[in-house]
Amino acid sequence: MSPTLAIVGAGAKAVAVAAKAAVLREMGVPVPEVVAIERTGVGANWEAAGGWTDGRHRLGTSPEKDIGFPYRSSLVPRRNAELDERMTRLSWQAFLIDTGQFAEWVDRGRPAPTHRKWSQYLNWVADRVGMNVVLGEVCRIGIDAGRRWAVHTHDRTVSADGLMITGPGQAERSILPGHPLVLSIAEFWHRAAQRELICADRVAVIGGGETAASMVNELFRHRVSTVTVISPQVTLFTRGEGFFENSLFSDPTGWDSLTIQERRDAMWRTDRGVFSARVQEALLSDDRIRHLRGRVAHAVPRDGRIRLTLKTTRGNENLETVHGFDLVIDGSGADVLWFLPLLGQDARDLLELGLGRELSGAALEESIGYDLAVTGVTPKLFLPNLAGLNQGPGFPNLSCLGLLADRVLGADLSGAGEPEPSLGRRSDAHQPVR
Incomplete structure (x- = not known):
């Protein structure tokens, strides 16, 4: 057998x-x-x-x-x-x-x-x-x-x-489960599938990868004043989609000859924490999009908003900043x-x-x-x-x-x-x- x-x-x-x-x-x-x-x-x-x-x-x-x-x-x-x-x-x-x-x-x-x-x-x-x-x-x-x-x-x-x-x-997880002002990936897409419009002044999307990118792309049609993308990267990078980048994915011959650091750099540049070129092109035409660098350490509801504590590094310093949002979408990814x-x-x-x-x-x-x-x-x-x-x-x-x-x-x-x-x-x- x-x-x-x-x-x-x-x-x-x-x-x-x-x-x-x-x-x-x-x-x-x-x-x-x-x-x-x-x-x-x-x-x-x-x-x-x-x-x-x-x-x-x-x-x-x-x-x-x-x-x-x-x-x-x-x-x-x-x-x-x-x-x-x-x-x-x-x-x-x-x-x-x-x-x-x-x-x-x-x-x-x-x-x-x-x-x-x-x-x-x-x-x-x-x-x-x-x-x-x-x-x-x-x-x-x-x-x-x-x-x-x-x-x-x-x-x-x-x-x-x-x-x-x-x-x-599981797409149901989020930083503040069950709170009406914090949506998981599943909750966000359920509302989108129902063609339910999101109305909010300040919206935060946590994550800098393709999961977050598709959410930002969807938010273009909703009634929001600003969309702030929160990610650890210094900016919103575009995924490399030229022949040489794509060939790394189709044919890994020679991949093991690269150092570990070179491999990590290649994956970050082409796959992880990056937006597709199609989404980036759409971002350029919409002035509602913002970016905040940092990792979300805490999420606390206060005064009808969600206050996010972001941790960042500047040189040898560890910094914490607090930002308030009317709606938070946790798209931190898979x-x-x-x-x-x-x-x-x-x-x-x-x-x-x-x-x-x-x-x-x-x-x-x-x-x-x-x-x-x-x-x-x-x-x-x-x-x-x-x-x-x-x-x-x-x-x-x-x-x-x-x-x-x-x-x-x-x-x-x-x-x-x-x-x-x-x-x-x-x-x-x-x-x-x-």
């Missing part, structure tokens, strides 16, 4: 891995059985229901960077060209052709699709390959008696020889370590033993190997969202999904124990998405 690879989340990364596994299986190549555990549905974070968007905003990445990109497979010697050709049948263009939208998309100048359209594409791929999805919210991750991963939802357990964690975490509270003590012990030190984000990030898994840990734990520093900046996002699938499916899961036939396999409880 094939080993089982469980994936938490059914977004683009999970669909890419499941699709390539299905195509390899059609070619007679042994691959793991892939099962995704998802609380809402395939591609949910690209829909309003996921809490990260209203579905109407545009994809920041070119849609041609689809689930097979960059179509340079290396898994099957002498048959990789065949594998890539088969994967093109699941491409963005193939989706448009199949749904009768290709000519219109070309005639319109190949625009970036809306988030909702991208979700429809992911669902189309999942349907075509019979992706195995277990609906349920993961509440605990542990190790079972067979030394395999045990992924628990509220009503079932999936055992697996390898586990991949995806997704940005948390790549969102899964840590789900780990049982047995799982935490396993990771700390493999890491050789205390479990932390830095320790995990520095441990990611070529296969995008934590080095020294069996059964395998794949963390593509933490793979940017060691393996290349394209793995945490949508920039090289086909290469990501190659790395994960090429990993050796045999050391994780024998799979049990009743778990992680397709059955009446694990039906393909339709």
